[in-house]
Each structure stands twice: as structure tokens, then as C-alpha cells.
Amino acid sequence: MNASPTKDRRIHIRTCHLCEAMCGLEVHVEAGDDGNDSVKLIRPNRDDVWSKGYICPKGTTLGHLHHDPDRLRVPLVKDENGVHQEATWDEAFARASELMAGVIAEHGKEAVTIYIGNPAAHNYSISRYTGLMMGLAALPGPIYSAGTIDQWPKNLTCWTMYGNQWRIPAPDLPNTNFIVVMGANPHASQGSLLACPDVLGELDRVRERGKVVVIDPRRTGTVDHADQWLPIFPGTDAALMLAVVHVLFEEGLVDVGHLHDRLKNVAEVERVAKEFPPERVAATCGVSADEIRTLAREFAAADKAVWYARIGTCNQEFGTLASWLPDVLNALTGNLDTEGGLMWGKPIAWSATLKDRGEPIEFGRFHSRVRGAPEVMGQFPVSCMAEEIAAPGEGQLKALVTVAGNPVISAPEADKLDEALPLLDCMISIDNALNETTRHADVIFPGLSPLEQPHYDELLWAWAVRSAGKWSPPLFEPEDGRPGEWEVMIRVGAMMGGIPQEHVDIKAIDDGYFSAFAEMGGADPAVALAACPEPGPERLNENAIRTGPWGDQYGANPDGLTLEHFKNEPNGIDMGPMVPRLGEIVAHEDGMVDLAPPYVIADIPRLAARLDRDPDGLLLVSRRHVRSNNSWMHNIKVLVKGKDRCTLLIHPDDAAQTGVFDGGIARVSSEAGSLEVPVEVSDEMRPGVVSLPHGWGHDKPGTRMSVAREHAGVNNNVLAPGTFVDVPSGNAAVNGIPVEVVPA
Ligand SMILES: Nc1nc2c(c(=O)[nH]1)N[C@H]1C(S)=C(S)[C@@H](COP(=O)(O)OP(=O)(O)OC[C@H]3O[C@@H](n4cnc5c(=O)[nH]c(N)nc54)[C@H](O)[C@@H]3O)O[C@H]1N2
Ligand SMILES: Nc1nc2c(c(=O)[nH]1)N[C@H]1C(S)=C(S)[C@@H](COP(=O)(O)OP(=O)(O)OC[C@H]3O[C@@H](n4cnc5c(=O)[nH]c(N)nc54)[C@H](O)[C@@H]3O)O[C@H]1N2
Numbered sequence: 001m002n003a004s005p006t007k008d009r010r011i012h013i014r015t016c017h018l019c020e021a022m023c024g025l026e027v028h029v030e031a032g033d034d035g036n037d038s039v040k041l042i043r044p045n046r047d048d049v050w051s052k053g054y055i056c057p058k059g060t061t062l063g064h065l066h067h068d069p070d071r072l073r074v075p076l077v078k079d080e081n082g083v084h085q086e087a088t089w090d091e092a093f094a095r096a097s098e099l100m101a102g103v104i105a106e107h108g109k110e111a112v113t114i115y116i117g118n119p120a121a122h123n124y125s126i127s128r129y130t131g132l133m134m135g136l137a138a139l140p141g142p143i144y145s146a147g148t149i150d151q152w153p154k155n156l157t158c159w160t161m162y163g164n165q166w167r168i169p170a171p172d173l174p175n176t177n178f179i180v181v182m183g184a185n186p187h188a189s190q191g192s193l194l195a196c197p198d199v200l201g202e203l204d205r206v207r208e209r210g211k212v213v214v215i216d217p218r219r220t221g222t223v224d225h226a227d228q229w230l231p232i233f234p235g236t237d238a239a240l241m242l243a244v245v246h247v248l249f250e251e252g253l254v255d256v257g258h259l260h261d262r263l264k265n266v267a268e269v270e271r272v273a274k275e276f277p278p279e280r281v282a283a284t285c286g287v288s289a290d291e292i293r294t295l296a297r298e299f300a301a302a303d304k305a306v307w308y309a310r311i312g313t314c315n316q317e318f319g320t321l322a323s324w325l326p327d328v329l330n331a332l333t334g335n336l337d338t339e340g341g342l343m344w345g346k347p348i349a350w351s352a353t354l355k356d357r358g359e360p361i362e363f364g365r366f367h368s369r370v371r372g373a374p375e376v377m378g379q380f381p382v383s384c385m386a387e388e389i390a391a392p393g394e395g396q397l398k399a400l401v402t403v404a405g406n407p408v409i410s411a412p413e414a415d416k417l418d419e420a421l422p423l424l425d426c427m428i429s430i431d432n433a434l435n436e437t438t439r440h441a442d443v444i445f446p447g448l449s450p451l452e453q454p455h456y457d458e459l460l461w462a463w464a465v466r467s468a469g470k471w472s473p474p475l476f477e478p479e480d481g482r483p484g485e486w487e488v489m490i491r492v493g494a495m496m497g498g499i500p501q502e503h504v505d506i507k508a509i510d511d512g513y514f515s516a517f518a519e520m521g522g523a524d525p526a527v528a529l530a531a532c533p534e535p536g537p538e539r540l541n542e543n544a545i546r547t548g549p550w551g552d553q554y555g556a557n558p559d560g561l562t563l564e565h566f567k568n569e570p571n572g573i574d575m576g577p578m579v580p581r582l583g584e585i586v587a588h589e590d591g592m593v594d595l596a597p598p599y600v601i602a603d604i605p606r607l608a609a610r611l612d613r614d615p616d617g618l619l620l621v622s623r624r625h626v627r628s629n630n631s632w633m634h635n636i637k638v639l640v641k642g643k644d645r646c647t648l649l650i651h652p653d654d655a656a657q658t659g660v661f662d663g664g665i666a667r668v669s670s671e672a673g674s675l676e677v678p679v680e681v682s683d684e685m686r687p688g689v690v691s692l693p694h695g696w697g698h699d700k701p702g703t704r705m706s707v708a709r710e711h712a713g714v715n716n717n718v719l720a721p722g723t724f725v726d727v728p729s730g731n732a733a734v735n736g737i738p739v740e741v742v743p744a
């Protein structure tokens with residue numbers, strides 16, 4: 001593997017698509033004895049304008065992912081014995097259409113839904129074609145996605161505060177002097193709703209300039225790059241932040257500075273926070289009133305400070321309040337939309353989701369059949385999916401399409417969903433693996449390997465610390481006749497829309513879709529179509545660049561950027577750091593940031609009630625590891641080898657009290673379920689809180705994941721009760737689950 005480049009070695013410059021860090025890679029490829037090229041080595045690309053040579057261990061494994069013999073390359077169709085058999089594309093499309101048409105004929109489109117998973121955000125085709133698939137399907141009901149176990153609360157607060165759910169601000173890490181990192185562990189995740197290469201290196205530099213504070217029930221690897229760790233009880237972040245707001249008002253530390261004519265309802269924030277003095281929340285949060293007061297003073301005093309919060313503050317009981325308050329804190333201290341504070345990225349290539357403007361805010365337009373959960377931003381909580389499939393009666397779900405998702409592992413009450421999926425009359429998966437979820441599919445359509453398609457990240461640049469962009473060409477030619485994922489998505493969308501396959505004219509549909517994008521970008525669709533006649537995601541990417549802030553506007557700005565510029569600059573193009581742009585961001589008609597949206601404020605009494613609830617036994621939180629990627633990279637040997645990582649982390653005091661010991665097996669039980677898992681005793685946990693990684697549990701029959709099966713682990717979502725949600729957003733609460741731990 002470490003051989004120096006030989007003459008038949010090609011070096012391919014590429015951006016890693018796995019996470020938000022978007023690192024530049026050098027992929028070394030050699031022809032083998034069989035004449036086929038294979039990846040021999042992946043190294044950081046030091047010339048990448050964005051990542052400048054930074055990578056993590058996962059980035060070096062894209063070759064393993066591509067060459068994995070378990071990766072699906074041809075469609076699979078379930079035979080009458082329930083066994084997946086390889087099929088031709090025509091056979092697979094025919095079978096899927098037949099099953100979908102049957103459901104629609106018998107039950108109507110109300111019985112059909114979609115689940116979109118996380119890799120959709122990182123895939124050149126899927127991110128750009130989900131909209132078209134949904135448009136063709138024109139389903140009357142809501143869809144499901146990994147979003148409602150991830151950032152839905154943040155989408156909700158951004159919609160209500162700024163008027164657009166995807167205009168999510170991020171810390172200007174390279175320029176801040178003081179950062180609070182709450183419920184995020186970039187040591188593992190590499191940053192989330194924060195695109196920045198080498199987050200930990202940036203934190204080290206912040207420490208040199210000022211201070212880094214981490215608020216987390218676990219002393220994570222990120223704490224090694226911080227000055228202070230505040231071990232909070234899970235689910236109590238909103239209370240702690242309200243107490244900080246309280247101190248800011250009480251001690252006259254509020255100074256909105258340049259935002260003075262951009263914020264409304266500041267007085268309402270003050271009113272709400274009055275009820276949350278540090279002394280009232282301290283015991284619940286597990287952080288002393290003194291520590292809270294000091295933090296408030298230091299944060300207010302710092303020149304260029306930012307409060308950054310992520311998934312630990314989203315997929316918890318008070319996700320909406322805990323997603324709203326960081327933005328409030330930044331605004332009250334004048335740290336919103338200013339250098340070193342919380343800012344908005346400015347993508348070179350825009351994404352459609354960023355374009356919606358100021359629609360009226362209305363949630364709960366319809367309710368789920370079984371639980372009566374309100375729709376929020378077009379989706380029901382993912383934790384409703386199992387019951388909507390399983391419970392008989394009018395409106396029962398009978399057909400499901402999954403796109404790049406593994407909800408049998410990633411969604412709450414995982415076992416219930418696993419039991420419900422076989423009840424469907426039609427399940428279609430667009431996925432590269434035969435895994436815990438897709439094993440239930442009647443038809444699986446594999447997407448191309450990431451190395452078989454171009455890459456340019458889409459939405460992620462909206463929260464990137466610089467305005468940059470990078471395009472990577474495909475490295476390998478797909479096998480003859482394989483459709484791109486975007487074509488599969490059009491075909492499956494048409495199936496759900498009741499359009500017979502013989503009437504699906506890919507080129508005509510795609511021309512229509514592209515024209516709509518050209519128009520959205522302010523271009524003349526006829527001019528754009530003439531310039532970009534070839535269907536597929538590439539021209540959507542090209543249009544987003546050409547009609548973007550630095551684009552050539554199809555010739556109107558002849559010096560502007562086109563996709564060609566990126567093709568000629570494999571190391572990327574950088575247009576500079578974040579810049580203040582609140583005026584462009586706020587989509588409300590009055591142009592004001594709503595600092596206290598009524599829908600959000602309405603959840604305060606629920607939080608107040610939490611303060612009166614006694615902490616009850618142990619609370620479970622999730623964790624990630626730098627060598628994991630949710631549920632789907634455990635089939636790569638180099639990433640799973642070594643010590644078992646799927647362990648229950650527990651503080652020595654709690655271990656002693658429960659009778660479990662290091663290396664022993666614990667039985668962990670919650671209201672939802674129970675599992676057995678090896679114990680790792682460590683004082684990196686706050687007493688009273690235990691941690692399990694998510695994304696494991698690969699021992700189900702009927703999958704094709706030979707390596708993952710050897711390192712199966714357990715699925716922590718078996719313990720997540722489906723009704724434990726952040727009420728305003730419906731987002732699953734998978735952190736702060738009350739559990740009982742006993743020796744097994
Ligand atoms: N307990 C607990 N649960 C959690 C979380 C937690 O912190 N704790 N985190 C939640 C979060 S943030 C998320 S985002 C979700 C993730 O939830 P999901 O998105 O449902 O799960 P993933 O594990 O990301 O599964 C990705 C799927 O996409 C497939 N795939 C990978 N690449 C491609 C591709 O290029 N094309 C296609 N078509 N398919 C591909 C994989 O084979 C896999 O089936 O999990 C959530 N679940
Ligand atoms: N290596 C790797 N990288 C990933 C992923 C992966 O699976 N592996 N997944 C990707 C995805 S889909 C996402 S969404 C991002 C997530 O990226 P991050 O938001 O950084 O998520 P985590 O690394 O899970 O860190 C969350 C932290 O929150 C803490 N926590 C739990 N509950 C609470 C709470 O109530 N309050 C507070 N203050 N803290 C709490 C946990 O202990 C944990 O340390 O990572 C992405 N990057």
C-alpha cells in the first residue's frame with residue numbers, strides 16, 4: 001500500500017463525500033494484472049484550497065467502499081421464498097412498478113410514503129433529485145426522513161426566526177476568540193451544521209486566542225481541545241441557556257450592537273428568561289449557578305464569541321428550545337452575523353432549499369393517523385413510521401420507498417419498525433447495500449459507487465466557514481447500461497405518481513426540472529437549456545454555479561464562474577471567508593429576525609415542568625466515533641478492526657452502584673426495550689449518564705454485510721421509546737432516555 005508512485009499509477013484529485021468537512025483527497029489508482037484499475041492508496045491533498053491537507057481515517061477508505069464485494073452493483077428482486085435474487089434493470093423496474101401500481105389501485109396514494117436517509121445530503125445525484133422524485137410522486141401525505149431524528153428542531157427555529165428552514169447559521173470558527181461547544185463532538189463527527197476542515201485544529205487556535213468551553217455529559221475527545229468542560233445532564237440545555245439569558249438581562253450585559261434595528265421580540269425573551277435564574281436550574285442541569293453566571297459574564301465580555309450547539313441539543317426532549325437559544329444568545333451579545341460570531345455561509349453554487357422565501361408558518365396542517373402527531377414542515381416524526389405501517393385500518397401505509405436510509409438501525413423503536421416492514425405490500429429501496437432495512441425490500445436498486453460519479457457538495461456550503469467549491473470527476477466508468485441514481489429516482493417517482501413506465505420520458509422530465517431551476521436562478525430557461533442540453537445532475541450543478549453570486553449568468557457576466565472553471569481547478573476555488581449577510585438571509589416580510597417566535601415560546605411551560613421532575617435513575621445518551629458513519633461503514637475491515645467500540649460507557653460510581661464491571665456484560669432496559677452489551681467503566685462519563693454508540697446491531701438474517709456481521713454490536717435504538725420526542729418539532733429524543741442497568 002505504501003509503494004511510491006509507479007509509472008502506471010494515476011493520481012486522481014477528489015473531494016471526500018462522507019461528511020461535512022469535504023476534505024480533498026489524492027486517490028492513487030493502479031491497473032492490476034487483470035487490466036482493471038483499483039485504488040491503491042488515498043492521501044490528503046495538500047493543495048486543496050479548502051482542506052489544505054486535512055483528512056480523517058474514513059477518507060482513506062473510499063477504495064475499500066468501492067471495491068467491497070458486498071456492495072450492490074445490480075438490482076435485487078425478492079423471489080417467492082423471500083430471497084433476494086439478482087435481476088436485470090428492466091426486470092427490476094417492471095417488478096417494482098407492478099407492486100406499486102397494485103398498492104395504488106387498491107389503497108390509493110395515501111398508502112404510499114418515502115423515507116430519505118442521511119447520505120442523500122452527500123450524494124451528487126440524490127441531493128439534487130429528491131425534489132423531482134417527490135414532485136413526480138405527488139403524494140398527498142407527508143414523508144419521513146432521517147431529518148426528524150437529526151436537525152428538525154434547528155430547521156424549525158430557522159424557519160420561525162429567519163423565514164427559511166435551511167438558512168442555518170454556523171460559527172465563524174477561524175475568527176472567533178471564544179466558543180461554547182454544546183452537544184457536539186467534532187472529535188468524532190468532524191463538524192455538523194458546520195462545514196470546516198480540521199475543527200479540532202481550529203479549536204486549538206481559538207484557545208490560543210481565547211477560550212473553548214464544551215458542554216456535554218461526556219468528556220469527549222473534543223474536551224481535550226477545550227479549556228473547560230461542563231458535564232451537563234442530558235435534555236437540560238435549554239434550561240441552562242435560559243439561565244445564561246437571565247444573567248445577561250439581570251446584569252445589564254445585553255448588547256445587540258449592530259443588530260439593534262434587526263431584532264424583534266427581545267422583550268419577550270427577557271420576560272421568558274426571568275423565570276429561569278441559574279439558581280433554579282442548577283440542580284436539574286448538574287451545573288452550578290456560579291458556573292452558569294461566570295459563563296454568561298465571560299461570553300458577554302469576549303470580543304468575538306460564538307455559542308455553537310449541535311445534535312445533543314437537537315435529538316433530545318427539548319430540541320426546539322435548545323436549538324433556538326444558541327441563536328438568541330449570539331444575538332443578545334451582538335455575535336450574530338458578525339466576524340467571529342454565528343454567521344451564514346455564502347455558497348458559490350446555491351441549493352434549491354435555500355431559495356424558498358418567507359412562506360407563512362403553519363405546522364400541524366394534518367395529523368398522523370395512529371398517534372395524532374402533527375405534521376411539521378411536511379413530515380411526520382420518523383418514530384411514527386412503524387405504527388403507520390403496522391396498525392390496520394383506513395390510511396394504513398402499504399408501500400414504502402427508502403432512499404439511502406437504514407431506519408431499522410437509525411430510528412427509535414428499531415425493533416418495531418423491523419417487525420412492521422414485512423407487512424408492506426411494496427417496499428422499494430434505492431441503496432448500495434443489502435442491510436437491516438433493505439433486506440425487507442421487494443426490489444433494491446443500487447446507486448452508482450461514489451467513485452463512479454462526479455461530486456460537488458450541495459447544501460453543505462450553506463454553513464461552510466468559507467465560500468468555496470470543488471468539483472470531482474468520476475474515477476471509474478460505471479458498467480455498461482447502468483442508470484445513474486437520478487434516473488432511478490425519476491423512474492421510482494413516476495411509479496409512485498401512477499405514471500406507467502412506458503410513458504416515462506427521462507429527457508423530457510429532466511428538461512422540465514432543469515428549466516424550473518434555471519428560472520429559479522433568474523435565467524432564461526431557453527438560454528440555459530441551449531447551454532446545458534445533457535440531462536442529469538451535472539447541469540443542475542452547473543446552473544447553480546452560473547446563476548449563483550459569482551456566476552457568469554449564462555454570459556451576462558462574462559468574467560463570472562461556470563462549472564468549467566471548477567473542472568479546470570481540481571483543487572477547488574475559494575472566494576473568501578464568511579461575510580455578514582443578514583439582509584439577504586432573513587426571509588420574513590418585515591425583514592426582522594423574530595427572536596421569540598410564538599410557536600417556540602409555547603413550549604416553555606413543558607420545560608418549566610421538567611425542572612420539577614426528579615432525575616430518575618440513569619440517563620442514556622448516544623455517541624459517534626471517528627471510524628464510523630452512522631450505520632453503514634461497519635463493513636469496512638480497517639474501520640472496525642481492533643477493540644470493540646460498541647460498549648456501554650458508565651462512570652465508576654454508577655458501575656459500583658449497579659454492580660456492573662469493566663469487561664462484564666450489562667443488561668440495559670428502558671420503557672421501549674432491552675439489550676445486553678459489554679461494559680466500559682470510565683470517568684469520562686458524568687455520573688448519572690451512560691452512553692452507547694448508535695448505528696450498530698448487524699446480526700439480522702438476510703443481509704449481505706459480511707464484515708459488519710462479524711462486529712455486530714447492539715442497536716441502541718431498541719431502547720428509544722417512539723413517543724419520546726421534542727414536542728414542537730416531533731424530532732426523536734434519543735438522548736436522555738431513562739434506563740436501568742443491571743449485570744447480565
Ligand atoms: N440513537 C441514535 N440514533 C440516531 C442518531 C443518534 O445520534 N443516536 N443519529 C441520527 C442521525 S443524525 C442520522 S442522520 C440518522 C441516519 O439515519 P439513516 O440515514 O437512516 O441511516 P444511515 O446509517 O446513514 O444509512 C445510510 C444508508 O444509505 C446507504 N448508502 C450509502 N451511500 C449511498 C449512496 O451513495 N447511494 C445510495 N442510494 N445509498 C447509499 C447505506 O447503505 C445505508 O443503507 O441516524 C439517526 N439515528
Ligand atoms: N465519524 C462520524 N462522523 C459523523 C457521523 C458518524 O456517525 N460518524 N454522523 C454524521 C451525522 S449524520 C451527524 S448528524 C453529525 C453529528 O455531529 P455531532 O453533533 O458532533 O454529534 P456527536 O458526535 O454524536 O456528538 C454529540 C454529543 O452530544 C452529547 N450529548 C448527548 N445528549 C446531550 C444533551 O442532552 N446535551 C448536551 N449538551 N450534550 C449531549 C453526546 O455525549 C455527544 O458527545 O455527525 C456526522 N459525522
Ligand code: SF4
Binds near residue numbers: 057
Ligand atoms: S473528515 Fe474524514 S470523512 Fe469527513 S470529509 Fe474529511 S476525510 Fe472524509
Ligand SMILES: [Mo]
Binds near residue numbers: 118150
Ligand atoms: Mo445526521
